[in-house]
Amino acid sequence: MTLFFAALALDIRQDMRPGGPLSRRREATLPLIGALGGMLAPALIAFLCGSLISPRPLLSGWAVPTATDAAFTVPILALIPGLPASLRAFIMALAIFDDLGAILILALFYGHMPHLLWLGLSSAPFLGLLTLSWCGKSALWLSLPLTLFLWFTLFHAGVEPTLAGVVFGLCCPPTTGLRLAHMLAVPVGLVVLPLFALSSTGIDLRLCTASVLLSAPFLGAALGLWLGKPLGISGAVWLATRNKAALPTLRGRALIGLSMVCGIGFTMSLLITSLAYHNPTALMEGRCGVLVGSCLSALTGWIVLRNAFPPNAKTSS
Template sequence: MIQLRTAWNRHIRFLVSSPAGGALALLLASLAGFVMANGPWAGTYRAMVTLPMRLAMLGAHGPTTLNGWVSDGLMALFFLLVILEIRKEMADGHLSSPRLVALPLVGAVGGMIMPALIYLGVTWGHGPAMRGWAIPVATDAAFTLPIILALGARVSAAARTWLMTLAIFDDVLGIIVIALFYGSAPYWPAVLAAILVTAALVAASRAGTRVLRVYVPGWIILWGALLGSGLQPTLAGVIAGACLPATARSGHRSPSERVTRALAPFVTWLVLPLFGFMNVGVSLAGTRPGLLLAPVPLGIMLGLVVGKPVGVFGATLLAARLKLASLPATMPMGMLSGLCMLCGIGFTISLFIAGQAFAAPEMLMTAKAGIFAGSVLSALGGWVWLRFVLYPSRAGTMAGRP
């Protein structure tokens, strides 16, 4: 009995500390939202998502529902962690030299252009539907990482590094797209206030200030200014991550490392699952046959399932041919093809962009259906290819090389 309890505790600790655990929590929360939205608890689910949460001091621009606070408030913490992770990789990790950066960066750009073009081609002439062009451009690292870890020796270490770096670049490019194309008309006094606060944060960072209580009030003020400016308020997380000092003094952790250690469990186990729960609750009540063949969901599915792998694969080969970077010896074409299929798992960022692109409930519902279907097909396609199509002995041999 004691041995069983010890083994159980060991498994629980591993699940909590591993990327797979966070992805599982996000998946289960998302499935719970979908089930509630389509079951006898649909009314309760809608009441939770639209729970009034207005803060008078924020005025008309502030979030008014629980879902609004999650999407426009808590998700800023997610983007903060993304930027801190990128800065860490640029300092001493997989992005520490231009040649290490070039291959996944070019792949990420190609993996954004092709899905957007396919989506626009499918929705051309459908007015409001075209606003969702950016929905299929993202790759969700939270789901791709557990899949490739589960594949073990069938995916080489170099290939895992390439895919995770590409997913990080996808996140950054997605953040830029959100900031540039999915805000409202700017309110310039608030924009000016945001610029001044940003300048103050940069000055504090360059002065070597490492006291977090200096930065946190500035982040909150910056978020409020961006909220009032009409720009995407989650941009505050990006600016905060870029301004936070990343260098450590002797015997102390850097401010960015302290923030990462403090926020990572909160974001992994609460923010992202809550976001998935709030945004995947697509009610199928009253939907017609062939829903996924409507322009919006069809454009999203084709963008994720076809556009993503074609764009990433083509751009990566182009970068290698132009000698901008070299393909790792342990990532042959077959393995690259399977990894490019996994790039079609959009999910978190795609759902976020869909919420910014569409205000009409019916259009948003069809967009979420397309995201869900496209991400599942991409995950299954990549898994089957890497697990069953590639020769396991060949993949395992190559994975053992540096």
């Protein structure tokens, strides 16, 4: 998945160039604002479900619906040919911020203390990549070994190593990044994402009964992803832009549809579920909630965006 996040960061880097859809500061900060709102609202819904529905407080799953799975959100957007490039860039940046937030939540609330020595060593390749970016160097023979070393140190530090791909993509010079993005498109789409999807499934649907639909882990995950994500993202973006200029197409059905698609939690949410619930029954209920919430988000988001941007619509930047 490091390759996927590197490709995603390379695309965002291109969009941040002068004249790109994320070149202005306001458009570049909107995804961050939307990601924050898209984490707070689902967390609140899951917290309330765990407090009010369960016979006894079951609050450990509050973070399950906070994650957006960029690996599945981006392919859904590819099914909307009329989607403007500016909105595609917005949602890709939001998905990266969201995934980084989920990684931070894992580290602070569900993980263990990182190994400080390895974490300190990771600063050397990180600063090296930043220096190359600042100097405008495009020598892959320097940046690729530094990225591999960063991945290695993060892995041993107990921190999500896919961050190395994000750092590489954002630090890569635009000219080199454009070539690399084209090179990574085919292997990421045909190999990385299918393997990622297959390895992420672990739900035994035979154990899903009617009582599961009324359980706190199921409702917290399903409602958090399907309702919390669009409420949080669209609400935060609306508050941030109601009195200021924003992306002209980032309103109405477009904003709601994009926010719904961000409710696809899947892999990261399943990982948080496995760490939040130690009881097998609660674990299965939470996993089913993630699956149902993600599927509903993908379906409803695709329908809204398809109506907002029909196939004959022209794609603009």
